[in-house]
Amino acid sequence: MIRLPPPALQSAFAGALGDLRGHFLRPALETTARGLDPAALARDLDAFAPAQDRALLAARGMAAELVFAVPLLLAANPRLLGYYRLLLGYSQKEFYRAEFGTSRLARMERDGSSSPQTLAALPDLCQALAASGSQLLGAIGETVTPEILDELILLTLGPQLRGGANVQKGTAGIGAVFEAIHEIVRPAVKRATDRQIDLTNAADRRVLIEFAPDPDIIILEEMLPGRFRKKVAIEVKAGSDFSNIHNRIGEAEKSHQKARAAGFNEFWTVVNVDRIDMAMARSESPTTNRFYRISDLQSRSGAEYEDFRTQVISLTGIRS
Known part of the structure; x- marks a missing residue:
């Protein structure tokens, strides 16, 4: 007789995903963006997202902030740094390293807090994230969809959740x-x-x-x-x-x-x-x-x- 143990880990992950959607998955990003001044958000995206990438996303009916972080968004919801980290495939250990200048920013994702020092670092951070985001978009090309971005995020999030469970x-x-x-x-x-x-x-x-x-x-x-x-x-x-x-x-x-x-x-x-x-x-x-x-x-x-x-x-x- 075939017997399998209960899917306890996946049950726990399902509960965790429910919490994370409100913190730094796509629903949290979209909710935050809707609460911002559209003109101000557009100015930030013009400054940090390459024009050709914005055009590609627009042609696919996608908002540019699904790939590109901007200071306005991260200042409004610091936890969203987790969204862009996961999208780009970085584990927490890889991303928040002193040699990258990002270790001081871990508190943004962890507890949603910021300081004058972290706010001052947002332009440099968004510029670095934009460079990686543009490279990712170039690799995906015209096949990009919101669902593909969600799946890329989950590929990074899975090991993180399993590590936390361990x-x-x-x-x-x-x-x-x-x-x-x-x-x-x-x-x-x-x-x-x-x-x-x-x-x-x-x-x-x-x-x-x-x-x-x-x-x-x-x-x-x-x-x-x-x-x-x-x-x-x-x-x-x-x-x-x-x-x-x-x-x-x-x-x-x-x-x-x-x-x-x-x-x-x-x-x-x-x-x-x-x-x-x-x-x-x-x-x-x-x-x-x-x-x-x-x-x-x-x-x-x-x-x-x-x-x-x-x-x-x-x-x-x-x-x-």
Whole structure:
């Protein structure tokens, strides 16, 4: 029998698209343009959109602002910078780079805000966008339609949405592991937040369990005031795509090697793929001392969870 998982990702994307239409997809652009003085908008387009490109778009019954950004539009709705970025095929990481002079403009798309400095940069920005827009239009030629532009935008937006979903999944996976640890050490906890657990172990030493940028979770024991022994580095790979497990294990190995250089001596990798080949995993991340599955930690039962629980108790030094 063929069985497929629910299309949860596409369902989430459908909801996201609904929000984005009001922020920086074509409906938002058209709504903003309608609210502007037509004569002022035409003057801006005359200044920034090449005449031959305007003529081509007009012949196709298309407004020039569908391809060409102008200061008047971006000042009225800074989020529309996202429309032109997506249309031209730039990811956020590619576009908002210091060497391009655009990193300071990211807030326009992100939260729809501007400043005197960003407003002053709009003419240069629109000139650069116009050059790329003209090149794109030259490549498309007379086949250009609003639908083709929408499809080009969605081709860029898809990976962006998937990347955001992967980040959310990764954060949720780290949170699940963190909560499993919190439950184990709860009797010894003195203070806890959603990012740090502060406890006192059986030797009356302070132990910190906290989120870290790389690795994901670390456990430290205070040996002298302000001086901590680095006990455990935990890397969480929450992606559930089996076909990509080799890459994720490789990423965990790189993180653990950096953690070893930083002074850690115990390394755990937690994965979100149940049918992982542990022999393969150990060969691809020889630095990892122990592998665990998120599903086993969430179940709070089974041999793998009991090993995890025993190791947490042992390495934090709390009473069992």
